[in-house]
Amino acid sequence: MKRPAPTEADSPMPVSLREATRVWARIGLLSFGGPAGQIALMHRELVDTRRWISDARFLHALNYCMLLPGPEATQLAIYIAWLLHRTAGGLVAGVLFVLPGFVTILALSVVYALYGQVPLVLAVFVGLKAAVLAVVVEAVIRIGRKALKNRMMVAIAGLAFVAIYFFGVAFPLIVLGAGLCGLLGRWWAPRSFPAPASSAADASSDFLIDRLLGQGRLTHTRPSGARAWRVALAWLAIWWIPVLAVIAAFGRHSVLAGEGLFFSQTAVVTFGGAYAVLAYIAQRAVTGFHWISPGQMLDGLALAETTPGPLIMVVQFVAFLGAYQHQTGLSPLLAGVAGSVLTIWVTFAPCFLWIFLGAPYVEALRSNRALHAALSGVTAAVVGVVLNLSVWFTLHTVFARVDERHYGWLRLESPAWATLQWLPALIAAVAMVAMLRFKLGMGRVLLGSGAIALAWWWLAGAL
Template sequence: MREEETAARPTKEPYGHSIAFAEALRVWARVAALSFGGPAGQIAVMHRILVEEKKWISEGRFLHALNYCMLLPGPEAQQLATYIGWLLHGTAGGLVAGTLFVLPGFLSILVLSILYAGFQQFTVVQAMFFGIKAAVLAIVVEAVLRIGKRALKTPPMVLLAAAAFVAIFFFDVPFPAIILAAAAIGFLGARLDPQRFVVIRGHAPSGADEPVVDAVLAEGRPGHTRPSLARALKVAGIWLTLWFTPLVVLGATLGLDHVFTQIGIFFSKLAVVTFGGAYAVLAYMAQEAVERYGWLAPGEMLDGLGMAETTPGPLIQVVQFVAFMGAFRDPGALDPYSAGIFASVLATWVTFVPCFLWIFLGAPYVESLRGSGALSAALSSITAAVVGVVLNLAVWFALHVSFGQIEEVRTYGMKLLLPALHTVNVPSVLLSLAAFIALIRFKVGMIPVIGAAAILGAAYDLLAWGP
């Protein structure tokens, strides 16, 4: 009898629970298919499915994992999926959860990039993206207000945001330098005046965990969640090799000046400075891709952001559009479409491989981060600086959406962007204003706003210029 009971009882090894990997695979595919609406919406979807519906993980464990992901560079929602997948089924679970989270957006933006490159000259495409640009501007302005409301709760945080805006907008201070400076100020501020510097404390539970089945840690810590130096060295060696091998091969075979090598190196650097969400790093990416490398025109950066806003997956997936267009216009020995597809894969690889590294390396040590005031202060300061950086992005987009000509003037070490007032695009300004009102006043969803703006852009073109 005892043998029969033992045989009937579901095994809990090696992960400490009886959740089948195949079932988890179906759930992660469902999460990926519903991953619209930016990180807030994506995290809400995971919470509803994993905590409330499936009851696979407790409220407290979910929120603690989210706190850790908030401290990392990269898209926190994708990293949260990777973390929970790893918690459930080890490295294989993390790979499946994190990869599926990215895959729908990658395929969607790849198709849109090919269509954009091939049919951009068509009037109807131009007209639709005219409307999308206006909506994206409204979305970025709304992001400034949303992040600012959360982060700018004390005078030091307001000063940090203002200093970050001035540094990047007027003096072209690199985004990584701003992030590092903000983190250092936060660490110092935690010692001098923690009440004013510890603003962002993560998502703390309101009370004790809900009475759900915390299937992962119910009977102790599974082996794969226990940290060790040997494991950490192995993980670092594997993922650093996966990350840097393509860069070394490209640099050795094509040279450092080839567009593929430049794309690989640039987006690798981007992967380690994406604190504060995709909106923060977009300003840096736009500045480099447009002004330094010449991969895109200013308006095309807005087009790419519109694609990322309306497809599932992380917003940072816009990197593949930037890479596609850069290689499409400088394909070397390849045909433009093949070069663009390869560049899309390369940019996606060097953007998300580091995300897996951060999770697989750091997750076993995550408990040591609980309650750290210095880390909370650093996160608070970084988020405040991000407000200034995103404001820079909003101003930069606003100028290029609203005016046909902008002159850049350098004086006393400062950069000034002076729009030609006679080139103001009144329809674009009005459409942006309408999109902003829809978002803020009437709480219309992001995707409907972008869709309506695209239709209105096409309708305006038809009325203004005729069929």
């Protein structure tokens, strides 16, 4: 009996999971600079260098991730990896995106708890943080050129930046307004909001994921009610079983249980990224639960901003010190490690839930003209939001102190010019020339910047 001839859908993936794992590991190791730097890195690696996914689909996925609670860059990595290699790919990308930062912050938390701040480590991170400015600037230029295709998109991006930077408008409201502009613009200015690409156009695309979707090979992207229920139940169990186990072992009012419950709550309210919820976390951790001091919170923010991984990973440092200093029944170090692991678990498990549950429906709706127009507006707004993150990151890297001033509805972040840090500014300038003019790779730029900062620290100490 003859076997049926293999179909195109049965043929092996052009990119193996092993090869993709190496790419996600590289992205995880180089993911400095908060969401702006991480989105920039993924765009550079996945769109420009490897051509796995087109700008349109990259921004389509980013739009969805920006609407979700939690770290949008992590969710974007999970989404793109899920498109290519199903659940296994999403798990690999998500874990590798978080793992380098988790290991780094855990090690630095132990050192901090035992010895306090370590100047050598802080000196290296000064150089890394400054180098990320070049990555961020390059990303804003590259993404802006490709996403802002007409004056309407430029106007929406500009309005989004003004709204969030000068008036502090909540990110969900900006998204809602941009989506409404897209819906109305479809009727008022149809040329500014073109129809989505057809499946035939996707099938002939030179971007890998777009081509595979156009050929109908990525069948797991089709929505299914039964699958949605399975995903929801499985990931809710994965999320909450460790929290319930800690409550059973140490009691509802223990520090570890409090951390599991509190950071599970923050995982579902962090709309607009970590910046939007850090003030709330700091207030509750310092003055509500009294887990840490204000100075320790600032040190944690500095670590999270300069280590790889999402900025929200500052919660790991908070949880480590809170359990290290206050949990009973365990040794301080063991309690701190347990607090770190539990907090990272409840912070990132929801990311997998949101993507694995919602991504098939987001993909199915991509061909809807009204939704496509709305998301086109959101795409333009996202450029303005990334620009806002870039300005924020630049100010807080180059200046030791940035004051926030209010003039009625207007909010301005005014740098204290006397606190200009010339070394980070110089390293950032050199890194920018290296990347933008000489096209030097990110790994070399980060390594060189860290080495410059370390050499200066050693030289200043020697003198």
